[in-house]
Amino acid sequence: MSTRKILISCEHADHIIPSKYASLFKGADEDLKSHKGYDPGSMDLAKYTARNLDVPLYYQKVSRLLIEMNRSINAQDLFSKYSSVLPDKDKRELEEKYYFPYRNEVEDKIIEYVNNGDSVLHISFHSFTPSLNNVERLVDIGILCDEKVESELKFANEWKDKLAELFPTLLVMINMPYNGADDGFTTYLRAKYPQEKYLGIELEINQKYIQQPIWADIKKGLVQSLA
Numbered sequence: 001m002s003t004r005k006i007l008i009s010c011e012h013a014d015h016i017i018p019s020k021y022a023s024l025f026k027g028a029d030e031d032l033k034s035h036k037g038y039d040p041g042s043m044d045l046a047k048y049t050a051r052n053l054d055v056p057l058y059y060q061k062v063s064r065l066l067i068e069m070n071r072s073i074n075a076q077d078l079f080s081k082y083s084s085v086l087p088d089k090d091k092r093e094l095e096e097k098y099y100f101p102y103r104n105e106v107e108d109k110i111i112e113y114v115n116n117g118d119s120v121l122h123i124s125f126h127s128f129t130p131s132l133n134n135v136e137r138l139v140d141i142g143i144l145c146d147e148k149v150e151s152e153l154k155f156a157n158e159w160k161d162k163l164a165e166l167f168p169t170l171l172v173m174i175n176m177p178y179n180g181a182d183d184g185f186t187t188y189l190r191a192k193y194p195q196e197k198y199l200g201i202e203l204e205i206n207q208k209y210i211q212q213p214i215w216a217d218i219k220k221g222l223v224q225s226l227a
Contacts (some may be wrong), residue, residue, distance in 0.1 A: 003119075005120050006123065007055060007058075007122045008045040008122075008123050008124075009059065009124045009125070010031070010039075011059075012042060013042065013059040014061035015033060028065070031065065036156040039126050039127040040090075040127055041207055041215075043125075052223040053223060053226060060102045067094045067098055068080070069103065070126075072187075086174070103158055107192075116128070119198070121155070121199045122199065123202075127203050127205045127207045130206055130207060135208065140167075140205075141157055141169050141201075141218075142178065142205075143175075143204075144156075144174075144175055144178055144179070144180030144181040145178065145185075145201055146180055147180075152190075152199050152201065154173050156179040157227075160172045161223040163221065181202070184202065186200025
């Protein structure tokens with residue numbers, strides 16, 4: 001009998017720069033430790049959720065400013081202003097050492113589940129800044145999906161309702177503050193697998209709650225909503 005297997009990933013878990021590339025990032029500490037370098041809080045949520053649901057977790061701790069795990073291989077912003085200056089051979093080396101091994105590991109697990117007759121719910125954990133260009137973002141929890149994929153939209157709406165019930169003071173929205181159909185890892189994967197076998201959802205949490213007491217409740221609520 002087929003089941004739906006949950007798989008969790010975190011593409012922007014940390015802001016590590018391997019020593020080989022440290023010279024590229026001299027004076028870039030502020031960017032590395034900000035949302036430009038990683039998604040603060042995302043790894044904490046992903047680890048807690050995966051541990052309590054007893055599901056696989058995959059994460060990349062190398063900074064998105066070195067190479068962006070949540071973009072397609074030909075994306076213009078695959079490399080940041082810091083790493084885009086590298087010669088092509090060094091860029092290919094980054095792809096072979098970090099980009100493809102990480103993404104292939106996640107996809108290999110998906111293939112294992114699908115070949116076993118199961119369907120996959122892949123939740124990619126992210127976080128976002130409370131404001132952008134001095135404009136406050138009102139959304140607290142974003143559930144990103146491709147609204148043209150009926151099964152994804154159905155799941156997103158059901159999950160939104162559960163989270164809204166658990167957190168009546170928080171604003172839970174679909175495809176805010178980003179669009180789940182834009183270029184990303186889940187977008188790449190949903191193009192390869194039928195929707196009855198793969199659901200690709202990105203979870204976005206407002207970073208303003210990381211240091212607040214409600215953060216612990218958010219972690220517990222996420223697990224409860226998926227159990």
